[in-house]
Amino acid sequence: MRMDTVIMGGGLSGLTCGIALAKRGQRVTIVASGQSTLLFNGGSMELLGHIEGKAVTAPLEAIGTLPQSHPYSKIGADNIAALADEAKQLLADAGIDMEGSAAVNHWRITPMGVAKPAWLTLNENMRIDSLGKLPAKHLVLMCIRGFFDQPNGMLAQGLRELGFEVKTVEFTTDDITALRRSPSEMRATTLTKRLVSHNALQRIADQINNLAGEAEMVLLPSVFGQTDSTDFQTLQSLVKKPLRLVATLPPSVAGGRMQTLLRHYFKMLGGNYLMGDSAVSGQFDGDRLLSVTTAKLGDMPLRANNYVLATGSFISRGLVADYERVYEPVFDLDVDADGDREQWTRFDVLEPQAYSRYGVATDGDLRCMKQGKPIQNLHAIGSVLSGHDAIKMGDGTGVSLLTALAAAKNILSGK
Amino acid sequence: MATNDIYKKEYDVIIVGGGATGAGTARDCALRGLNVLLVERDDYSTGATGRNHGLMHSGARYAVTDGESAAECIKENMILRRIARHCVEETDGLFITLPEDDLAYQQTFVEACGRAGIRADIIAPDEARVIEPSVNPDLIGAVRVPDASIDPFRLTVANLLDARINGAETLNHHEVEGMIINQGRVEGVKLHNKLNGEHVEVRCKVVVNAAGIWGQRIAKLAGVNISMFPARGALLIFGHRVNRMVINRCRKPANADILVPDDTVCVIGTTSDRIPIETVDDMRVTREEVDVLLKEGIKIAPSLATTRVIRAYAGVRPLVASDDDPSGRSISRGIVCLDHAKRDGLEGFITITGGKMMTYRLMGEIATNAVCAKLGNTKPCVTATLPLPGSEEDAPSQSDTTKRYSFGERAAIGRHGSLAARIEKDNDIDNALVCECEGVTVGEIKYAVHQLHVHNLVNLRRRTRVGMGTCQGKLCSCRAASLMGELNHDVKSAQKDLATFLDERWKGMRPVAWGDTLREAQLTAAIYEGLCGLDQAVNTQRKEDEQ
């Protein structure tokens, strides 16, 4: 099967790259081994959140100070602003409406009430532009009875520490009570499926209107809108006060929605998305990749002019650590990782862990290295790249989006 | 009783140490009508009690080298099957001979078992492969013995519960920092309440030192010297059971020669290293220990080579030098009960140590006998026949599947036996699962928090198995922290507690952080640090605390 580009990995970076290429008329196939880590994303993108434990206020400026090994440095600090604009537009085209600026971080509110620096946040999510200037003083936190994937106490406490007056109110509706009959499945994503009808939303709106009291703003867990923000907007139209959502523990509704919208957009552009399949090996001719064999397509390998590796980090099995080493499992590409297992981790759980920075080695154009030489038609993007730390630096989603666009440009320009 | 009132009372006996031995002693003393207080510096079963195989020895392992211990074991084994049914799983055990072992040892072994009163049946390797499919198929010999699996956390809690039912008081997170000694007589203990930082004195007639390896320090506080020989053993936990039966190597005891099915997991161990007494609090498992455990474990059950290791942990056995050999060369694994009045001229102080988790009840009986002798109490010991709470009547049938999905309820019965009846399950929220790996419900957590002395998530884990499954607390720890914050009306410390809990889980994962365990760790970090910002919150709190 012949394509222009085959992308291995169907998460944020793979889809972004696929969309950018398909938009320019390429025939693209994405091989996605299951759902992606977007399902752990609460509805925000981060460009650069922290450097050495300090919150970054102006990411574009701070990016200039990053070492050469960081993916941002590879795509060129000067290109970041333009790529960031492009990414924001691509998301909007897919139906993901987010606000924020690459020049100045805003603060997203985490499920535990912590304010974390962010670049883009979904419009309906709670955010703070400046910690000195809160969007409202009096908040009411509407807690869904029997829903345990939002730590309400910690959230309220965190918000209070940020300077809000917070009232917490527990509520339920028939739809919610009915779902709680399940001992295990009252998750954000299941609630979302139950809270779609106008009546179900009206019942929630009634509760809010009754219980919100004097608050200026109403906070709810992010359990509305599986495929778009219509349900949220319907609910907002039924509630007198402004509503904001707060991310829950995963699986995340907002993340799932972003994944779905990107996939729809990609398919609308004519892309093939092979869900539940994964690349298992490749055939090389010198410094070029000729074809990729997948688990499901078996003896009919995928052939393309260009290939993109967007298989993610350890979680997504884009990298594998065994008892002896860290390696890239599809092509056995060169990786930047410590050889000694003792070095992979640190003793305290909240310390920066070395393994977070591991990834495949690339040249200055994000081309993968194998035995010290770049593979001419194989780019790596997103979390599989070495040199960044999504957890401690808050650069995961930014790296995914921007390296995806940069790689697409390289491919289109024949670089 | 409120903690302050507990301090004010005067006791017949204060037991130092909340391991199985301390708990067993507290129960026995309480059953004989004594006024009892048990104090534990950390949580119940934090020490060697909770850091072993969870193996209910038949005694066979000691039959060749220490016939006396072996005989003790089999006797206690049979007793525990009756009195602690809900903590015991009657798996039976195999002693296997591998091609590298000497098959002649099997005969020596079986004869020694016979002398100790342990049933030991030689079975054909073929039969062993059938009854225990995970066993190394190359085995050349097998002996079947009445080994079993036992849950030391449950066992300890059941003893404490019964002690309390019979009037005892128990305090965890209370460290003994000194003894009240008056004219050659111990009259009480000085305590540090680690939950609120308070320092108090509590009076009694007799103090029993049941502090395991830390007993040397406790003795020192009373001005007496005991020579402990800490023997450290490391173990590995695998993500699920590969074996149905306990599997031992039929040879002289050595490294990593026992594989035990414990609840939902299996455990290989142990290494054995003499360590300096100063290092007994360092429970870090080294890379070398992991390597040895895996290398040897694979010989017992080859599938361990490809089974996920979810944790590593280590414990320290409290071995004691016998008094007639101060050089420490002859170390006893047997029970040592020291009446310091006779030994050191210090009245009102007894040390019970040595022994094994297996023989905790007997140790409790011996210590209680010594206490009673001092106090002139003549009531007989009944702990060998009286079932522990949870084991006293038939637990509701496991196979009773109702129409509703009832995993949590059934898992709770497995854990708490008949006590599971105390867990609320009449509404949907109480039935909701907090820990999905181990089937721990909201109701069970409420029960543990209200009735089982739970002050933090680590306590909660020991009582309920929250966070002990494959994912080591990925979603459940946040749910549980949040719930406990509500139940204890203390949201503020919930985040710190959560971070401490995740750290405690990580300490066990780190030595085995490769493969899926590393993936698990990265996902946990993505959720708690990336998504939730727990690291940021805790760092801010720490800075505030420092200021």
Place this chain on the structure above:
Amino acid sequence: MAERMQLCNISDNNFEECTKCSICTTVCPVTAVTTDYPGPKQAGPDGERYRLKDPAYYDKALKLCLNCKRCEVACPSGVHIADIIQHARMRAGEGQRASLRDTMLANTDLLGKVANLVAPIANATLGLSPTKLVMDSVMAIDKHRTFPAYSRQKFTTWFKRHAAKQQDAFSNHVSYFHGCYVNYNFPKLGQDLVKLMNAIGYGVHMLDKEQCCGVALIANGLYKQAKRQARTNAASIRQSVNIAHRTVLTTSSSCTFNLRDEYPSLLDVDTSDVRDGIMLATRFIYNLVDEEKVKLVFRQDYKRRMAYHTACHMQRMGWQLYSIELLRMIPGLDLVELEQECCGISGTYGFKKENYERSQAIGSVLFKHIEDAKVEAVTTDCETCKWQIEMSTGLPVENPISVLADALDVDATRRANSI
């Protein structure tokens, strides 16, 4: 052995690769509509650890699993979640005392054979409301269900009479595992395949002995019978692939998945040596076109707007690409690719009275998508999806092979391939 260890984790059905990420729970069509089912994570990897400890932890709620495999497709860790659940059901002996209803539903070929003989009566009877009432109350087959109509003439009879003789004349050959549906209910699909294959120069042959693939038997817990039939089929397939060197083509995604993957994984009937020789006809044809071995020429006057529905087992096999890419070759076909959703029928599941409402609730998302797509027909590789979608949306549903055969300019294709 001791030298190389812990290089990977291997557990039955990979259950221990599960990181408890819970992604599988977001795609389960059953938990979306009922709270009685504990969801794939609890029923699968979570429950399995306890069942390994003690089989008594098996829970009857596992029966509600559709075996649609959507959880497996979504799992980022490669855990065979649905297989774990199916194995647990097998171990617990679910279905060993199958009811008359389940046995009847499961024996699609037996039912077919009988109904075939008396097709006009059977169709009338199965369609009559008193009969439906009896089925509803006595047999617990839901009264809303329309049984697929039975054909008057079996496919194999047609083939023998009208096609068999011509097949040897071709220079290339394939075998055809037609399955119960083609044989008893809808011979036209088989005829379409023969038409298509003949047009590109391939002779089509029946297997020495074909029995129902057993997918419905497995679903209803009749494992012993399924195993017997699997052995017969495996032998015939082996004969075709290994001795006659004829690839075995299929037109049903469920049969294909069953023959290739469920035989070894659930029934312990090893078909790994011939697995690559069993495939959906669309994959086979796509490959021939892709490698430029054959050409397809389509009618200029063909104009239709259709929606492609990826059947759950098709998605699990990952082969929808072939059907879609082939259909996209038809110039006059305006093809809408539907978002993958379960139709809710899952073989015989939706036929059971106790499942009817759940089945329709599950399918409602898909039906809405179909309605929104504004198409004149739907195309899918699965026959039970076809029944469900036809019943629920009123739109005709066709197999891609039928669409291709319908759109094909046979003479031009033959010329293009020099036949």
